[in-house]
Amino acid sequence: MKTRLTSINLLDELAQPEFAELFAELIPRSYPKSSLIYAPGHDRDLVFIVRQGRVRIYLSLEDKEFSLATLEPGDIYTTHTRAHAMAMDNVELLVMPTEKFFHYILKHPALSRTIMSILGDLLKQSFSIIDSLVFKDICQRLTDFFVYEALQNGQAGQAGIRLNLDLTMEQLAAVVGSSRQTVSTIVNDMQHAKVLLKEGRGVYLVPNIEMLKAHCQS
Amino acid sequence: MKTRLTSINLLDELAQPEFAELFAELIPRSYPKSSLIYAPGHDRDLVFIVRQGRVRIYLSLEDKEFSLATLEPGDIYTTHTRAHAMAMDNVELLVMPTEKFFHYILKHPALSRTIMSILGDLLKQSFSIIDSLVFKDICQRLTDFFVYEALQNGQAGQAGIRLNLDLTMEQLAAVVGSSRQTVSTIVNDMQHAKVLLKEGRGVYLVPNIEMLKAHCQS
Incomplete structure (x- = not known):
């Protein structure tokens, strides 16, 4: 998205x-x-x-x-x-x-x-x-959004691509058409799977973009 | 819609x-x-x-x-x-x-x-x-579609507004972004509630448009 x-x-x-x-x-x-x-x-x-x-x-x-x-x-x-x-x-x-x-x-x-x-x-x-x-579920929409932002606005470094989204969970939920709770749960899942690491308020690290892309299918 | x-x-x-x-x-x-x-x-x-x-x-x-x-x-x-x-x-x-x-x-x-x-x-x-x-569930989307078609293309008569949609259940499902089964179930509910009467292939009668509008809330 x-x-x-x-x-x-x-x-x-x-x-x-x-x-x-x-x-x-x-x-x-x-x-x-x-x-x-x-x-x-x-x-x-x-x-x-x-x-x-x-x-x-x-x-x-x-x-x-x-x-x-x-x-x-x-x-x-x-x-x-x-x-x-x-x-x-x-x-x-x-x-x-x-x-x-x-x-x-x-x-x-x-x-x-x-x-x-x-x-x-x-x-x-x-x-x-x-x-x-x-055609897409919330997990896939959220993944698409992170992938798009990483590729467009992320800063590539040794550890992966760093993203400064400057969006609250509410705003992220509004981007993908879901609730804050659902988006929080999916972002937590992504962190457990280490495809997305939260580094601060609105700041994320994507260690491997291909792993992030494939996350919802796993 | x-x-x-x-x-x-x-x-x-x-x-x-x-x-x-x-x-x-x-x-x-x-x-x-x-x-x-x-x-x-x-x-x-x-x-x-x-x-x-x-x-x-x-x-x-x-x-x-x-x-x-x-x-x-x-x-x-x-x-x-x-x-x-x-x-x-x-x-x-x-x-x-x-x-x-x-x-x-x-x-x-x-x-x-x-x-x-x-x-x-x-x-x-x-x-x-x-x-x-x-913002709308499938029932409301389907209702909106029937109401829109009734007001735009329906023929008003004694018994209500007659609609010739010339759409199969699959096509109707594709209009509201749902499955044929779900749409069939909702259309059957509408028939039981007498807010929409199926008169033939793709031909429907809306006896009272206000009742149809309110159907999903009931």
Whole structure:
């Protein structure tokens, strides 16, 4: 289950001189760590680009949450979904009404193409989440997540790949669509099997990625 | 769980005189009922517009399937996903390489906007599927599907709303992400509770939509 949305950094693209007019109209907004940035049914239809910090996008029903994505600087998203957006760090956004943004991109075919690619990436990622929810059990989803994070963001060393996830057990549970208790049990199993070693708060060591991959089948 | 993709009919849009050049380049293709049109990893990256018949879009792993959408005339889709496409009727498609299609839409801002709206609708529908998979049990998903179909495609009469789903129990199971056995059991329960009456192959009567909506809570 991937959490990185897309490989396209819109901040880089918008820094091009031809987008100066658009860039100047983006409104900067700041949000402290852990604050709710947008909830579904937000009264304005806005697009926002992350300039600094990470933003968690998640679905919520009563006390249950499910993470759809973690936005990073350069990612774009919209308030016009059924998802919540929460600041994982101190966050800076660049905001614009969707109508106005559409107006600009229709004048700039290159930007229009970028946005279509991003929408395509988002769709592919949604399919990947659906695939995982339908065909995989929690153990496999959790393993996939650790493997993906290890390969994308881990630091390889002598002892294995070190991961700084900066996620609580609750947040990890929301990533794989399960409860904190179930995820804790599986992470403990992984530690007993020595395929994942917890080194600190949110810090894990993967001694052997192939053993981790095969863990749920054993 | 909705199966209709979007309210936009691309065939109507492409019938406008300004798209004559694009329309002329679309390649017609025919597929008999029940044939597999595209599988993931198709060697060409194509877009296709449904001209006639219904196309089922689904994920598949080993012997398990999960339906993402039912395409109808006017809907557009692409081969470049992890989904399968199967002809539910005798199907006619209009096909074009994605690169070429992109080239056209970038020259036509109005079309570009339509495609972005369709991608947005697809994303919203994906979120709706994820929401349903994470937060709802099979009974509620099945109920949501019957209620949606009754309201969208049912024929209201004296005895209630009549539905011609033209789906087997296997296909119904693939819509809600469950097994044929589980879905059969729930449909039998619904019949005993008289909230859904089976009148024939794939034909159902919903005597009272509010009672059907409340069924799983009872």
